[in-house]
Amino acid sequence: MTTPDTTRYDFQAIEEKWRTHWLTNKSFKVSTDPGRKKYYLLEMFPYPSGRIHMGHVRNYTIGDVVARYQRMRGMNVIHPMGWDAFGLPAENAAIKHNTHPAKWTFENIDYMKGQLQRMGLSYDWDRELATCTPEYYRWEQLFFTKMYEKGLVYQKVTTVNWCETCQTVLANEQVIDGTCWRCDQPVMPREMNGWFFKITAYADELLADCDRLTGWPEKVLTMQRNWIGKSVGAEINFPLASGAGALTIFTTRPDTVFGATFMSVAPEHPLVVELSRGTGQEAAVREFVERTRQEKQRRKPDEEVEKEGVFTGGYCVNPFTGDKLPVYAANFVLMEYGTGAVMAVPAHDQRDFEFARKYQLPITVVVQPAGEPLDPGTMAAAHEGSGTLVASGSFTSLDSQAAKKAITDHAAKEGFGQGRTTYRLRDWGISRQRYWGAPIPMLYCEQCGVQPVPEKDLPVTLPTDVQFEKSGKSPLHTLESFYRTTCPKCGGEARRETDTMDTFVESSWYFARYACPQFTDGPLEKQAVDYWLPVDQYIGGVEHAILHLLYSRFFTKVLRDLGYLTVDEPFTNLLTQGMVIKDGSKMSKSKGNVVDPNELIDRYGADTVRLFSLFAAPPERDLDWNDQGVEGAYRFLNRIYRFVNDRLATLHAAPTAIPTELNEASRSLHRKTHQTIRKVSGDLDGKFHFNTAISAVMELTNTLFTLTAEETKEAVEPAVARAAVETILILLSPMVPHLTAELWQRIGHGESLDGLPWPAFDPAAAKEEELTIVVQICGKVRSRLAVAPDTDEEQLRALALADDKVQKFMEGKPARKVIVVPNKLINIVV
RNA sequence: GCCCAGGUGGCGGAACUGGUAGACGCAAGGGACUUAAAAUCCCUCGAUGCUUCGCAUUGUGCGGGUUCGAUUCCCGCCCUGGGCACCA
Numbered sequence: 070m071t072t073p074d075t076t077r078y079d080f081q082a083i084e085e086k087w088r089t090h091w092l093t094n095k096s097f098k099v100s101t102d103p104g105r106k107k108y109y110l111l112e113m114f115p116y117p118s119g120r121i122h123m124g125h126v127r128n129y130t131i132g133d134v135v136a137r138y139q140r141m142r143g144m145n146v147i148h149p150m151g152w153d154a155f156g157l158p159a160e161n162a163a164i165k166h167n168t169h170p171a172k173w174t175f176e177n178i179d180y181m182k183g184q185l186q187r188m189g190l191s192y193d194w195d196r197e198l199a200t201c202t203p204e205y206y207r208w209e210q211l212f213f214t215k216m217y218e219k220g221l222v223y224q225k226v227t228t229v230n231w232c233e234t235c236q237t238v239l240a241n242e243q244v245i246d247g248t249c250w251r252c253d254q255p256v257m258p259r260e261m262n263g264w265f266f267k268i269t270a271y272a273d274e275l276l277a278d279c280d281r282l283t284g285w286p287e288k289v290l291t292m293q294r295n296w297i298g299k300s301v302g303a304e305i306n307f308p309l310a311s312g313a314g315a316l317t318i319f320t321t322r323p324d325t326v327f328g329a330t331f332m333s334v335a336p337e338h339p340l341v342v343e344l345s346r347g348t349g350q351e352a353a354v355r356e357f358v359e360r361t362r363q364e365k366q367r368r369k370p371d372e373e374v375e376k377e378g379v380f381t382g383g384y385c386v387n388p389f390t391g392d393k394l395p396v397y398a399a400n401f402v403l404m405e406y407g408t409g410a411v412m413a414v415p416a417h418d419q420r421d422f423e424f425a426r427k428y429q430l431p432i433t434v435v436v437q438p439a440g441e442p443l444d445p446g447t448m449a450a451a452h453e454g455s456g457t458l459v460a461s462g463s464f465t466s467l468d469s470q471a472a473k474k475a476i477t478d479h480a481a482k483e484g485f486g487q488g489r490t491t492y493r494l495r496d497w498g499i500s501r502q503r504y505w506g507a508p509i510p511m512l513y514c515e516q517c518g519v520q521p522v523p524e525k526d527l528p529v530t531l532p533t534d535v536q537f538e539k540s541g542k543s544p545l546h547t548l549e550s551f552y553r554t555t556c557p558k559c560g561g562e563a564r565r566e567t568d569t570m571d572t573f574v575e576s577s578w579y580f581a582r583y584a585c586p587q588f589t590d591g592p593l594e595k596q597a598v599d600y601w602l603p604v605d606q607y608i609g610g611v612e613h614a615i616l617h618l619l620y621s622r623f624f625t626k627v628l629r630d631l632g633y634l635t636v637d638e639p640f641t642n643l644l645t646q647g648m649v650i651k652d653g654s655k656m657s658k659s660k661g662n663v664v665d666p667n668e669l670i671d672r673y674g675a676d677t678v679r680l681f682s683l684f685a686a687p688p689e690r691d692l693d694w695n696d697q698g699v700e701g702a703y704r705f706l707n708r709i710y711r712f713v714n715d716r717l718a719t720l721h722a723a724p725t726a727i728p729t730e731l732n733e734a735s736r737s738l739h740r741k742t743h744q745t746i747r748k749v750s751g752d753l754d755g756k757f758h759f760n761t762a763i764s765a766v767m768e769l770t771n772t773l774f775t776l777t778a779e780e781t782k783e784a785v786e787p788a789v790a791r792a793a794v795e796t797i798l799i800l801l802s803p804m805v806p807h808l809t810a811e812l813w814q815r816i817g818h819g820e821s822l823d824g825l826p827w828p829a830f831d832p833a834a835a836k837e838e839e840l841t842i843v844v845q846i847c848g849k850v851r852s853r854l855a856v857a858p859d860t861d862e863e864q865l866r867a868l869a870l871a872d873d874k875v876q877k878f879m880e881g882k883p884a885r886k887v888i889v890v891p892n893k894l895i896n897i898v899v
Numbered sequence: 900g901c902c903c904a905g906g907u908g909g910c911g912g913a914a915c916u917g918g919u920a921g922a923c924g925c926a927a928g929g930g931a932c933u934u935a936a937a938a939u940c941c942c943u944c945g946a947u948g949c950u951u952c953g954c955a956u957u958g959u960g961c962g963g964g965u966u967c968g969a970u971u972c973c974c975g976c977c978c979u980g981g982g983c984a985c986c987a
Contacts, residue, residue, distance in 0.1 A: 287904095288904070292983080295983060296983090302987080322987080374985080400985095403985080403986065406986045408987095411987045412987085420985060421987085611982095615982095684912095684923085685911060685924085686911070686912070689904095691980090692911090695910080695911065697925055698924070698925055700925085702924085704939095705924085707939095708939095751915090760912070760913085761913065761923080763924090764922065764924075765922090767923055767924075768922075771923090842919095843918080847967075847968090848918095849968095888918090888967055890918060893918055894919075894968090896918080897967085
């Protein structure tokens with residue numbers, strides 16, 4: 070594997086030389102420079118799990134090409150890298166191997182940093198940060214207390230998602246199909262006290278600004294819009310038939326209120342028990358509530374459940390009609406959404422329709438679509454569309470759109486309702502019952518209640534002298550030296566919060582800290598963040614479509630409102646790259662199809678690995694890893710190496726100026742050179758078509774080989790050959806940085822390839838001398854003509870009609886119509 | 900069920916705003932070099948047919964349509980991947 074092979078280039082020596090060169094010269098260090106145009110390129114930072122995997126290789130290679138390309142385009146490129154260093158795996162590893170999470174984490178960072186450097190990635194390492202250091206999380210704690218002051222952080226006891234395996238709570242976004250995003254184990258509901266970020270306060274803005282994110286994939290925006298789930302409607306109070314109080318419902322269809330024939334409430338609804346009292350339904354209701362609660366726990370994530378309910382024994386009154394409506398507890402009504410109660414309009418809601426049929430409840434049509442009148446007795450399904458109102462009192466004959474507003478206004482005027490918008494989005498629960506995270510900077514005083522830790526006392530440092538339990542229970546909960554403290558207000562005894570923050574909090578603002586990672590006077594240095602933000606291009610996996618990307622958008626808006634940032638959105642353009650798969654499925658240890666980047670780099674070098682991961686598939690698609698394909702990429706680089714290295718003297722001696730008079734072979738190569746610059750520039754400029762860009766360079770290389778082969782009759786002008794070689798090196802340099810830098814130097818350049826500007830192409834040189842025009846007869850290709858570019862239509866028509874093959878296929882029939890597309894084709898219809 | 904992507908040779912993938920389908924690479928086959936192998940270089944490579952050095956027919960998931968011309972646009976369907984799924 071590592072045996073010296075004289076027929077292959079020595080990538081090991083070359084890559085080490087340039088890696089060292091870039092690191093010792095800090096070639097990619099940047100600073101704030103208002104005189105220059107900035108470009109912020111960011112890839113999602115990794116969790117230091119131990120080693121780099123192929124997904125990282127792909128992600129960071131793509132990013133590096135863009136960074137290097139933009140640098141060559143003259144931009145002041147910030148390209149930082151750091152570590153998402155808090156998280157459960159560190160804690161679990163620590164428990165298992167009897168070490169400390171910090172030790173484990175920093176060792177992993179060390180190793181992985183070495184791996185990234187081996188790949189030749191052009192980071193400004195001076196901006197490196199690790200989120201588990203107090204220098205980082207102290208600012209996060211400051212944000213927390215500032216948000217608390219603004220009412221954007223609050224505490225509540227609620228039903229949360231508990232992961233038994235991870236021994237902690239998860240936010241809604243972190244529950245995927247009913248299972249934990251991290252360990253795939255089922256999540257259980259549990260009543261708990263916890264801290265919440267009021268992301269719902271930004272729901273409207275987060276939704277509205279989706280329209281401004283034109284540089285994001287539509288797919289991701291759709292997912293975010295769905296997740297936020299805005300519904301505009303009304304809240305209406307239905308007074309209880311007996312006793313005081315009312316049942317408040319939320320509906321998006323106030324226009325159907327006259328068609329309500331019963332009410333449905335969630336089994337957990339606080340009024341359920343009260344309604345049944347003294348009606349003889351108590352036992353039935355109790356039994357139903359208990360049974361649905363248990364079923365809910367047992368239920369599989371995507372299981373379809375039959376609609377079921379029980380009459381509570383109570384009634385309420387429709388404020389519009391005065392009708393007495395029975396109240397049912399129903400298993401499909403969610404306590405967490407809206408008000409936990411709905412008015413049931415079976416004629417116009419499919420769920421209510423099914424429920425009504427099952428329990429023989431009346432169906433009243435109040436929205437009539439154009440055409441056949443609806444018959445409640447024979448309807449097969451609810452009519453959920455719009456129409457004209459019928460049997461709706463004074464609102465009859467309005468169309469449903471107008472009726473929505475009229476009915477809502479009426480309810481508001483009469484004082485039993487109002488317009489309301491609800492969201493599917495829930496507040497972000499950030500309390501984690503584990504150790505390896507940023508401590509929540511709050512404390513509890515018997516006298517003064519809940520208190521934020523004052524700014525002067527920050528950071529609340531995570532203690533390191535801790536013992537871990539096998540159970541995974543956080544040692545902080547029982548560490549007296551940590552939780553015992555004094556109240557900043559009264560000086561009395563107080564207890565610290567022992568939960569830590571969700572690690573998604575750290576990744577919600579790291580991109581801003583990169584602008585000023587060493588700044589100590591505050592979290593963000595105004596001048597630096599104002600210059601560098603927003604991120605111009607963000608690159609990462611689509612699995613964060615909601616999670617990290619939504620949280621980051623929220624945090625950006627919060628930090629803006631706290632006065633730290635001036636931007637509304639963190640990431641202007643987003644590229645979501647596909648997975649790296651092997652043999653048709655995701656790489657996994659159990660499948661035994663894992664490819665280790667280290668082995669690949671040992672065997673072929675970083676340049677080859679980079680080249681193949683760019684060449685094998687377009688970035689947003691899944692990449693099927695193929696060992697033979699890697700060989701192909703390696704062969705290509707060897708071909709270039711050999712060509713240049715075998716002709717060093719000639720290339721060295723070649724003049725740089727292209728002579729004005731060139732023979733055919735030289736013109737041909739010169740033309741191909743400029744066509745390639747045109748093609749590659751087009752493919753890289755905001756498009757990320759790395760695979761076709763590489764193809765184009767391969768074509769140029771093939772042309773160069775063919776035209777300079779010994780047996781050719783015409784010698785290529787040395788200046789032209791040299792220009793072709795240099796073009797190949799320059800165009801390839803963002804993708805294959807080590808080898809191109811080396812060869813550039815060997816052909817006699819003093820200055821480094823890194824600082825070189827991207828080449829411009831000469832349109833005149835790129836222009837073809839001769840074009841092939843296809844001649845079709847009735848749409849079928851029958852002949853080809855070689856003509857000069859821009860030959861006019863008349864001439865093309867004449868040439869085509871005079872062509873031997875064309876004459877043959879026309880069989881003497883007259884041309885009915887001749888379509889001429891200049892520089893492309895001629896189609897003759899007979 | 901609903902909403903997005905996507906379906907092109909043996910494989911990964913090209914094809915600009917409708918204009919030569921299959922660039923580039925991989926695999927395969929044949930040849931050159933070599934004592935031999937590796938490496939390298941050259942040639943062939945969608946399918947079918949024929950009177951086989953060339954030509955014809957056919958071909959981009961399936962069925963229609965628009966057009967002089969459709970992988971590309973429109974309608975209907977099938978399959979694969981992803982997301983959402985009682986959200987009132």
